[in-house]
Every structure is written in structure tokens, then in C-alpha cells.
Amino acid sequence: MNVGIIGAGHIAGKIARTLEWTEGIDCIAVGSRSQEKADSFAKEFRIPRAYGSYDALLEDPDVDLVYIATPHSHHFEPTMEALEKGKACLVEKAFMANARETKAVLDKAKEKGIFVAEAIWTRYQPARNIINRLISYGRIGQIRQICATLSHGVMHLPRITRPELCGGTLLDIGLYPLNFVRMVCDNPIEKIESQCVLSDEGVDISETISLTLEGGILATIRSSVCCEGFNTASIEGTEGCITIDNTNNPKLIRVYGKGGRLIEEIAVPESISGYEYEFQACKEAMEKGLIEPPQMPHSETLFLMELMDSLRKEWGVHYPMD
Numbered sequence: 001m002n003v004g005i006i007g008a009g010h011i012a013g014k015i016a017r018t019l020e021w022t023e024g025i026d027c028i029a030v031g032s033r034s035q036e037k038a039d040s041f042a043k044e045f046r047i048p049r050a051y052g053s054y055d056a057l058l059e060d061p062d063v064d065l066v067y068i069a070t071p072h073s074h075h076f077e078p079t080m081e082a083l084e085k086g087k088a089c090l091v092e093k094a095f096m097a098n099a100r101e102t103k104a105v106l107d108k109a110k111e112k113g114i115f116v117a118e119a120i121w122t123r124y125q126p127a128r129n130i131i132n133r134l135i136s137y138g139r140i141g142q143i144r145q146i147c148a149t150l151s152h153g154v155m156h157l158p159r160i161t162r163p164e165l166c167g168g169t170l171l172d173i174g175l176y177p178l179n180f181v182r183m184v185c186d187n188p189i190e191k192i193e194s195q196c197v198l199s200d201e202g203v204d205i206s207e208t209i210s211l212t213l214e215g216g217i218l219a220t221i222r223s224s225v226c227c228e229g230f231n232t233a234s235i236e237g238t239e240g241c242i243t244i245d246n247t248n249n250p251k252l253i254r255v256y257g258k259g260g261r262l263i264e265e266i267a268v269p270e271s272i273s274g275y276e277y278e279f280q281a282c283k284e285a286m287e288k289g290l291i292e293p294p295q296m297p298h299s300e301t302l303f304l305m306e307l308m309d310s311l312r313k314e315w316g317v318h319y320p321m322d
Ligand SMILES: NC(=O)c1ccc[n+]([C@@H]2O[C@H](COP(=O)([O-])OP(=O)(O)OC[C@H]3O[C@@H](n4cnc5c(N)ncnc54)[C@H](OP(=O)(O)O)[C@@H]3O)[C@@H](O)[C@H]2O)c1
Pocket: 006, 007, 008, 009, 010, 011, 012, 031, 032, 033, 034, 037, 038, 069, 070, 071, 072, 074, 092, 093, 094, 119, 120, 121, 159, 171, 172
């Protein structure tokens, strides 16, 4: 599978480096708003083709999958154009600015029969299956509480602070703990309570979200872009609990029994960077002729986007595209 990257920024570099080592998947092109930037990115990551516009990359007949790595505010336009041109897309999280854009993109993918997926890497990582298997084997009994946290002090980045770039914690970092809860338990949400601190520019910079899920399960999510966090997650059951060392990129999973007795420690298999799994999932799904990956179905991308819309509405966080 040949990948073309749109947006030669921070995460694009990590992906380009990962794909250098990923078997069966090659990054063959990068598209930037500037030819100079595209050239230097292509040179750094040994990518054969460099385009000075996103449109030019979308015209490349050899690109099978377009990886969209622009700020959230700028996911919609290139994704729609790519789908129009019949190109499959893997779009960085948060998928779009809001549910309206998300729905339009997913409808377009369906209409054209073209693959599109959200690049939320934890969905595709092996840790997810390890955790879900432990739960389904009954290792901790019935789940009663889920707690997930993720905080990074990244207020120096314009795409985090500016409303016109869809800044804020929720779409960038808060999405991970929210998604963690949904991966562990997708029971219907009965009640949502939240608290949020807004920046002077009006974006959410610190938040606590509490979800009551059907079946008597309480989920607590904490996230912030203005402090450093411990970034762990836990799943607490009637017979024990599971702890995860990093909500965003699990490496070590521990199972405890009654009274806090450590029963098992599971190291997550070594990976290139952890980003390779989302590309492998796209390849597999596209080879099967699917338009969505089973790991992150379109319905789930839309569900999370709608949930984030309703939280932003409650907090008074508005983007120009709302
Ligand atoms: N999966 C992960 O672990 C992870 C980690 C970090 C970020 N992300 C996601 O990746 C996406 C990009 O984040 P990033 O940290 O890579 O951002 P970044 O370093 O700021 O790069 C974004 C790129 O988007 C392009 N762009 C297009 N319009 C822009 C505009 N108006 N302002 C700024 N840049 C614009 C630029 O590329 P050109 O100048 O080349 O056109 C820029 O280099 C976001 O959706 C973010 O949530 C994911």
C-alpha cells in the first residue's frame, strides 16, 4: 500500500519514520502548502515525491491511502476532496471539527464506496485486545468503575490554544480517555456531568467528565493541556482491577485481585512506534473492500464526535465551523 501524507508537521514526521520500517506499506509522497517544506520533509524521511500543494498530492495516481495530518480545523476540506477523487483516507484524530462535518464525510465515503478511517492509534494497538480479553475472561469480575486520565502541558502550540484551529483539550487529548472508556465498555450513557476550565481565548484547557453507564458503571475522565499528568487508566471490578501505565500508549498492564494482590503483569508486545497498527488495519480493511476498519467503525467516530459536540456546547466552546 502506498501512502501519501498531507501536512508536513509534527505527527507526520513520526508517521513517516514509522512507515520506513513497516513491511508492505510505503510512504511515497508528501504534500505541503509550501514546496520548500515538502522538499525538506521528503529529504529528511527519504520520501520519493514532494508536492507543493495538497491538491497535487491528491492527483498522484500511485497514492492508495491519503494520511491527513493537519490541525482538526483543516481535516474536512482535504478529506472531502480526496474522497471526491476516489482516494481512501486515514484522518488524524479528532476526526473532524464537529459531528456535522463528520457526518458529511462519512456520507460521502458511503456514497462513493471509498474507505475512510479515524487515526486514533489506541483503537488499533494490541493492548486493546489484551485488556478486553482480561475483562471477558472474568479476571476482575463485573466492571464497576473506569478511570482514564491524560494531560500534557502543550499550551505553547497554536493549534491547541486557537479556536479557529479547533483548539482545546477535548478534541486533542481528552478524546483518548473518552475513547478508552468506550473501548472497555460501550454501554449506553445514562448521565453526563462535567467541569471545565476555559482559556482567555475560550477553549477548554482542563476538564473532568463523569459518565454513568447503563449497568451501574461509573467512568471518570480527566484531561488537561495546561499541566503534566501521570496519564494512567484503571478498570475496577467486583473481583479485582486492571491498571494501564499509559492511557495513550500502553506498555504495561497489571491485574490485581482482592485486597490489591498483584496477580499478573503483562508487557505489551514491542512495536515500531505503535503507529504502524493503524496503517496495517487500513491495508487489511481496504484489501477486503471495506469502507471502514472494524477497530474504529464510522458509527463510533460519529458517536464520539457527537458526545464532544454536546460537551463543548455545555462549556461554551465554539469553533467557527460549528
Ligand atoms: N496520534 C497522535 O499521537 C497524534 C499526536 C500529535 C498530533 N496528532 C494529530 O495530528 C494532527 C496534526 O497535529 P500536529 O501536532 O502534527 O500539528 P502540526 O505540527 O502543527 O502540523 C500540522 C500541519 O498541518 C498543516 N496545516 C494546514 N493548515 C494549517 C494551519 N492553518 N495552521 C497550521 N498548520 C496547518 C501544516 O503542514 P504544511 O505547512 O506542510 O501544509 C502543519 O505542519 C492533529 O489532528 C492532531 O490531533 C496526533
